[in-house]
Amino acid sequence: MTSALLRTTKHVGLLFCVVIPITIWGQRTATPVLPDWSGVWQMVGPTVFDTSTVEPPNGRAGEPGVRERPPYNEEWEARYRKNIEGIRNGVFPDPVNTCGTPHGFPRVMNLPDVYEFVVRPEQVWILGENGPNIVRIYTDGRKHPAAEDLWPTYSGDSVGHWENDTLVFDTVSTKGSRDSDVIVDRTGLILSDQLHTVTRMRRIDDMTIEAQMTLEDPKALKSPWRVTKRYRKLPVDTRVFDYSCAENNRNPVTSSGRTLTLGPDGKPIDKVVD
């Protein structure tokens, strides 16, 4: 009788001291089943950020007169129109023409060339071949840093979590147009350093990843702006290469904002060089 009681006590002790704690620990640290986003991906469509509102339809970013319809307030609509006029006059250069300048968020979701989406338990990395562009999304439970520990950067600060197969991430602390070296696309779209974006990203079929972005910007926008970008998977043997802008940049920008074309001797071909 005594030995039976001892055995029962041992089992109960084992249960409380070992089994239950391990189970609870295991549940807390269990790695969620993460989706397979491996491979190389290419954005679908042109580098117009919001293709749903582009005017004229099928207009390409950088062509004179092409524009979108973000819910700008009056002041930022006027700024956008000024940029559009600059494009028309050939004096609104792309900031990435200065080699080494990142595209910044949210333009980093709107790149030519290709992408890789690296899913790890603690982070997701969005790697743009056309760079330098890397977005790190922390999914380990951390929050954005306190305001005093944050400063605006090109890509901002992103934290996220998984809702089943959907990555939900929150991006703040982007530079926006404050230093005139970040645009959203070549139509002249710009946003401010107060941009707050929530992105829901998931693989909607074997060949497609979709990012639904909701952008709020109390300085520039009257209401949330919803934009969807899609990325199509390329063949499995696709490789990604260096993008070394300074290697042979024959399109420098003048002080007046004009983009030049240099000949093989390094001298401008253009008639007007100012």
Place this chain on the structure above:
Amino acid sequence: MKTNVISLVVLALVFLIGAPFAQPVLAHHAATMFDTTKVVEITATVKELQWTNPHVWIQVYVQKAGGAREEWSIEANGPNSLSRQGWRPTSFKPGDVVTLRVNPMRDGTPAGLFVGVRFSDATTLGRWDPQP
């Protein structure tokens, strides 16, 4: 040698509808210096291919009417995306005689934005419709 002689500006066609779709997405800068509503066809001799970022450049010689030759600089997209479209660093060899279609510079200077090319063996790269 006749092929080496001018056929400069054989065609200077305005594509008010088609040309915008022919325009490549330049990964590095806007194409504002090029007139993307026009496609000019030139016959030229390859000087060199600069297989570099951020843009690939094709340097070619075009024979002018008076006998002089003029060097043209043809700007294409970057090597990364072009390699995925069948281009290689050896696609253009010095001395090759090629027919190029380009969006010309707005100011008329000898440069252009690559649209398409037809090599002497009738193979093509880029956009090469039967009618430019």
